[in-house]
Amino acid sequence: MQLPSLVRLAWGYLVLGLGWWCAGSVTVAQAEDNTYPAQVEPLLKKYCYDCHGGGEKEGNLTLDHFTSDAARQQDRALWWKVLKNVRAGVMPPADQPRPSSEELATLTQWIKQDVFRTDPNNPDPGRLVVRRLNRSEYDNTIDDLLGTRFDATILFPPDDSGYGFDNVGDALSFSPLLMEKYLRAAQTIVEQTVPTETWVKPYFEFNGRDFRGANEQTNGGRLPGKKAATVRRTIEIEEPGIYDVNVLVKLHGSFDFDPARYTVVFSIDGQEQTRNEYGWDEAKPQRYQFTPEWASGKHELVFELTPVPMAEGEKLEGVDRGSTDVSFEVNHVRIEGPRGTERRIHPRNYGQFFTREEPPADAAERREYAREILHKFAMRAFRTSVDRPTIDRLVDLAESQYQKSGQTFEKGIAHALIAVLASPRFLFRLEALGASQQDGAFAEVNEIALASRLSYFLWSTMPDDELFRLAEAGELRKQLPQQIKRMLKHDRGNEFVRNFVGQWLRTRDVTQVSIDPIVVLGHQEEYERLREEFRDLRRKPLSRKLSPEDEAVRKRFGEFRAIYDRFNDDMKRSMRRETEMFVEYVVDEDRSLLDLLDSDYTFVNEKLAGLYDIPNVRGGEMRRVKLPDGSPRGGVLTQASMLLVTSNPTRTSPVKRGLFVLDNILGLPSPPAPAGVPDLEESAKRFEGREPSQRELLAAHRDSPLCSSCHARMDPLGFALENFNALGMWREKEHDQAIDASGVLITGEKFQDIRELKKILRERHAAEFYRCVTEKMLTYALGRGLEDTDEHTIDLIVQRLEENDGKFSALLEGVIESAPFQKYRLPVATPTVNTTQEGSSP
């Protein structure tokens, strides 16, 4: 297969603009078919064949074994690997001569052009990805579609992730269990939101937030069980009589058990109706009914919560470590009446689904009205236009229900809406089916599909009305920059940071990491001993006065409890928020991505500032602070969130930290790993029975050639972070030994500590970092693993970043404007569609 010469010319043009490493390669680009023998092979001979040619096969890899040009060009995986390693500076090894930037450009270009067959004017966007909504997308979409919060994290099994993200289509599997759950969820959601009658008795309905406390923050939506609070709501009724008051409350607790108890008194007009003691539970519902007789006028409903005092000893037992909690929720209060009234009103949400005052009586008109309602809903739910057969099926479903005796029109509609939510068109993202413009082998996605791609990328939910409107009018592509800005500013923009950064930098995991602060801070033995003594102490009668020794035990034990208290969920949430807010700031202010590598500011509250030794920060509110001179902090590498998620429960792990930096910051390709875990017993013997330091132990790994290829990359990065303990606190020593954070990167640069490393990364490895972030974001935006055909797209975005000082907008716009985001590859025509696959009608 030959590329047309036009394409080759275009290559030359493109390469001119590709940045420093492409300088002077114009002649190369225009070379004819002898590129490989004339230009590429000499390079391989010079730099690679010593280990990967002429019979040498270091790492089981050879580059000169091909018997023909075609065979050489067909091994795309091999050349992709070569490209990644050479470009990352991993190959040739640090102590070997390296290709010049011109030579590198020659190789890169040959691989992209002759092996990947990339047309720079019309790059391959990759295949169309069929993606199931993941749990957060499902929740958000339901919320936007129906205005109701559903919690899929409780009901659906966790989504498997691929390539580091849980929105990767190929990894989002489907099982009968999940289908069962989708069916169940659709029924529950519709039952909760869609009215099934036209007229109902007059009623009032309130949720927890409608019950207000003494201050702005306190409301019945969530009342912590350890703090006294009163919330109230006043209603005014016209008709006197007996009213039915139905109260639904829910009892909550943290994931871990908390022994706290509390009492809640519910009263109407100052009269106690019920008093109950509650405790830890998992969203447990409790229902109560009352039938007060009311005169017309104002009436007040009040919930008063009082914690049950706990004996001192119970708190200190260690069950309650401060990271657990209990809470009370006023979920729903419905007041109906008075009994026997003639007045009728529409039920809740009626206007959201039904546009007319009443369904028509005539059967044909009813059907027409059903069609109207279902069409409108299905279009939003499927996020695209809906075919007539689908609407017909929905109308049939509705009709089959409401024609049954005793069933209402609304019930029929509700039934059809369940079907909408169970449809593959709702559960999968299939919007792109139906291209607008075809461009040879590729098609541009239509604007409706583009709206969907944008909204799931930036908001993790369906498009809003404005996006739909623009897309329907064919204006979305024209207004893309304005829309991107609007979307980032929107409240839903938080989802991007929560989900993308949450997985890329693993901030999602911070709150579930279990690190034992007592052990990390070196108090384990004392704590174990004291716990025994304290237990004995508690067996003594409370009335007896404690001896000074006992008093000391009690005091010291209290101090340990304070350590656990300090590292509670609040602290972990602050850690997560630091990283999230840091990225939000870079996004909002359109700062350089390099701030993520090193910066003179970060985000803290009093608790976190204490951990970082930053003075003068008061209160729980997170805010941006300028770092003191000489502070090692700044950039994501020194943020507690990263330091925590890469530690073991009782100590740091330089290997995990090093791997994190390789995978998520520098994007260095994974080297060939050993065929088995080698036995380190031999090397351990040289420590003569004493406990070696982590550094000594890993040095033993690097002595083994089998291990060194990997560990030489990871370890220096991990050791540079050894000044931070498993809780993210600065330390100079471990086990009374001074920490040595110095090292040499696999690319040759030497550094003394993390400050120097960050500087090196920011100044000399910006290109790798740009590439790494680009790859991560592109994966997340496309919902698929990247392929060799994407290399060119990545190059373009990296180039854009370099030309714009790494500004965030350059990355985001680069991703959104890229071919894979805007288009998809048309399938190669296949003879016939397998008809047995279609014979599904019952």
Next chain:
Amino acid sequence: MNRHARAHAVSRRRFLRGAGVAVALPLMPSLLRGAEAVKPLTTGATTASGAPLRMAFMSIPNGVQQDHWFPKEDFTLNSTMQPLDGLKSQFQVIGGLDHEHATAGRDGAGDHARAGATFLTGARARKTAGSDIHVGISVDQVAAQKVGRATRFPSLELSADLVRNSGSCDSGYACAYQYNLAWSSATTPVSPEPNPRLVFERLFGSGDRAERGQNFAQRQETERSILDFVLEETGDVQRKLGAHDRRKFDEYLSVVREMEQRLQAAEKFTKLPETTADTPVGIPPDFGEHMAIMYDMLHLAFQTDSTRIGTILLAYDGSNRTFPGIGVPEGHHYLTHNQRNPELNQKVAAIDKYYIACLAKFLEKMAKTEDIDGQSLLHNSMIVYGGAIADGNRHSHDNLPVILAGHAGGAFKPGRFMKATSQPMSNLFVTMLNQMGVETNAFGDSTGRLEGV
């Protein structure tokens, strides 16, 4: 333990007691049949006496501390298995089984993901971060697809592990390999359910005890009509997708088909089994309790003959869980790689024993529950407990830790340490499949049957 924690434990105990003993009549369909006459069923999954034959698999992570695991030749138990001492006649420890496909081979790092994927499949996981996941169908699913129609649920997949790390999983392997034991095809993992309340509601219906039956009937009717619609829609989408990459959608289609078949099959189960047990509240905060209640769910499912095939992912391989309750604040995975240190070594053994203690409680319960033929549920079961890593420090995959509990209705000979000659773990699976009534002479990387179990 303070007052409230105690109250909490009491309510839990009450539930467990209810779950264990008091299952109200009418019992399972097979029981009703049994009341007429115990006769062999043609569907498979039965013992010689015609009682249901169950198979279950539980996986433990990170291998075991070898010095404490294997019993003596005469079946004197080692320290790790002490909690099973009273059940010695009901289980056998098998030595000599290997999982060749869990070894690195040419795939390099990622031993935990690979082990998790290989454990019940006997196949090699393709190294991919997600685009072309491929391993092999798992033994439980082979059985479920062949003989699962006998019960309301072909199989039950449970998990006691809630930890899910964001970002990439083990060394370039897609997370699916690590977090799923059961695979309904080489490319389709079957996600396990970690929430006991939801398992219970699947088995016995939702709502108060009185509402359960009615809710169930109503939902079944709704689901049937919705599923018809979904099938037609799926056909439309299928046509539109044409020659686009349809792998994902084909997976979906087969699920919808299976759902349809299951609903049809379920028509013969017009009534839900009843139980006096209360619906569990949710996921217990304590890991031991969580395991216990998932074991209880499996026991309930077996007892009511809601299914005959189950898996429990006790913890995913590579789990770094801490066990502060037994004096182990360090992570499990971290500990297994520091076995030079005798003190840490002891802690690994303590964790192994902790897992075994939970298994023991489950087996005791199974042993105490009477089946329709007068034997115990355990007698009429084949329960495999183990993992695809042998030694968690060196990551070896031969001589795996395997416990086989139950008599398979009298076909197996428990009560001994069976040292097999080195052979694939899959050979055991072939034997078990045959026992279940699946006629096959091969599974995964099997080289034959494991004889003499």
